[in-house]
Amino acid sequence: MSPKTEQMVNCLQEIQKLAGDRGQQDPSFATEARKFGSLTKKLKSQKLLFQIVSQSPPLAYAVAKLTSKSCTLPALYQFQTATLPEEHQRTEIPISQVEYQRTELAAPEAVILQFTNSSSQEPISHSLPKRGKLLVGRRPDCQIQIPNEYGFVSGHHAEIVPAANANPSGSWQICDTSTNGTYVNGQRIEGCHTLQPDDRIVLGYREPTDRSPELIFKFEYNIASPKAQPSSSPAKPKTDSNEELYQQLVDCEVLCLAIDPTQPLSNAQKRIIELGQEARLFKIIAIVDLSAGDRNPELAQSNIDALQGWLKEQNLDRVVARPLLPLAPFYPSKDTNADIDPKAQQEFDRFLQFLEQSVAGKVEDILLQRVAGKAKFGLATIERAYAEKEAALKQQLQERGALLQGIGLEELDGQIRKAFKQIAENKERSLREIRLELTKSKATLVDGFNKESLVYKIKKFTDELKPVVTEQEGQTSLRLTADVLGEKQTIHSYLNRLYYGDMAKWAKEEWERVRGSYAGGGLQGLYDRARDSLSIVPCLELPSSSFQVNSEFDVYKCLQYSFVEFDSEVSYQSSPEGSKLVLLGSAVMGLVGVAMGNPVMLMSAGMGVLGRQAAQQQSKSSKTDNIADNLRKGLCNHYQSLAKSITEKLAHQINLEIEAEERRFKTAIEAASEEIGNYMKESKKGLIDCDRQQKELQEQKNKLREFGKRL
Known part of the structure; x- marks a missing residue:
């Protein structure tokens, strides 16, 4: 080769390598790389x-x-x-x-075996059988025998067989049976692969080397094959x-x-x-x-x-x-x-x-001119492919920019850190205010000076109880009653219904206030503000279920407990000497429920014992009034204590629900933080990758321009 041709060959090989490296990512570049390889061989052939x-x-x-x-x-x-x-x-x-x-010329040309370490060697042609198979390998029984110097080739490396359902013009497959693999156009095949004209087959390695030969599959019209019988109707013209x-x-x-x-x-x-x-x-x-x-x-x-x-x-x-x-x-x-x-x-x-x-005397010049023209056309094709890649990268960057709304990743990262800090501060403040409001509401419910409180209602009811006295066989009985009581209703059942209804209503309403009113929107407001703060992150889809407060609160399980019913009736008698007064009081124990699986007995004194000396010093009427007052006080103290105890239980249960929501909130924020972290990592990686690809494309385009000047 002349220096001019050698320079052209070197240029073509560099372009082939550039396109081939890019072809691992884009098949269109691989196609152009093969074309430049063909141009190089054409130029080397000097024909x-x-x-x-x-x-x-x-x-x-x-x-x-x-x-x-x-x-x-x-x-x-x-x-x-x-x-x-x-x-x-x-x-x-x-x-x-x-x-x-x-x-x-009747034998069809199908597969050409050309060793890459001897470019001047004429290709060895092998006819493909219409039936049966063609063995390729280093063993002597192979129809296409590869020299032993090609160490990457197995003894029986591959088989070339007619494809099933082949068209009349013929179709063949290559089936890999080797250890090191068979590559068609740079891609390793699995099993069998249907061959196309000009497919390049490399045995044992991705590229042809001194240990891995290359075969080129050629299938052309066999000009010496008998023609098919013409049909009675004219053939339809073919176009594409x-x-x-x-x-x-x-x-x-x-x-x-x-x-x-x-x-x-x-x-x-x-x-x-x-x-x-x-x-x-x-x-x-x-x-x-x-x-x-x-x-x-x-x-x-x-x-x-x-x-x-x-x-x-x-x-x-x-x-x-x-x-x-x-x-x-x-x-x-x-x-x-x-x-x-x-x-x-x-x-x-x-x-x-x-x-x-x-x-x-013109062959070299003709080839140089023809190859240069085709090479320039191929360069233009590659440059268009580069332009498409650049446009795709720009579009990708624009889409990322649109998602970020013009905010840089560093600025967005700062805003995200600030948002999480605000969420943490807002959580502490909101929960503190919610618990404070709950404490105030609980105190109001059991405030004896508040006419709307349950404690006040109990005191008012017990103060209005009237004594009823009966005597029989020297035994005097006194019981308390009220006009509001029904025929079968007792003081206990009335008071039980009173605090049961009031407390259930209070607990339900209190949970709704905790959930949606206290501290500027309650717990749900806390979730909503956190979600709004994190909305600065593009394409972040936070699951709505993770940012919803539980709307259900089981009041009734807190009202299941054991307690002592206070008896509102006493019996007494006077001694013959008038010096002794015996009061008989009874406290009837009634088990009506079980709270949390553990019975809790709320004991209080059933009645006050009247001193013997006081009874002797009072008249019968004053004694009756005194006994009735003591019963009223006992009833009032008992049921007020019961109301306060149940209120504490309800408030404690609401606090437990608040703590559970606090844990759910923490879990939701941690999940969001992890998702945002992954998004930021992917975004940074994507931008870095786009920037790297742009630089690579620009460098390769600059090389292509230099190659164009050398052609």
């Missing part, structure tokens, strides 16, 4: 790609056979053949099917799929179209010529087979004139070379060793000389 195309496979075969007669052209050109899809049934060159199948094929066919330096003059120029032939002109190929040649025209000279001449007219109309008459050659001596059924007519031989020699002289 022009000579693409022979025809809608008649024997014609393509004949042109290929003609060019093989030259001793110099193989050093200048790399010849390939392909068949254009047919648009309708044509009259074929009469060749028997048996002879046709025996031609040397054929266009892709046409683009692949004009990816060459010289396009040679072999034409049967007995057939009019088809749309496919016209399109391939147009694409060749658009691709600015070095040469476009349209060989007209005069041998085919001998069957119908007038029709052949008419179609040749139409071809020249169309080329002139498209301003292609000076672009497309149109040699007229009798290709019959090179038909597949002909004996290539037979003598050729001297006049025809002159035409063949002139054509071969034309091909040789057209590129003599």
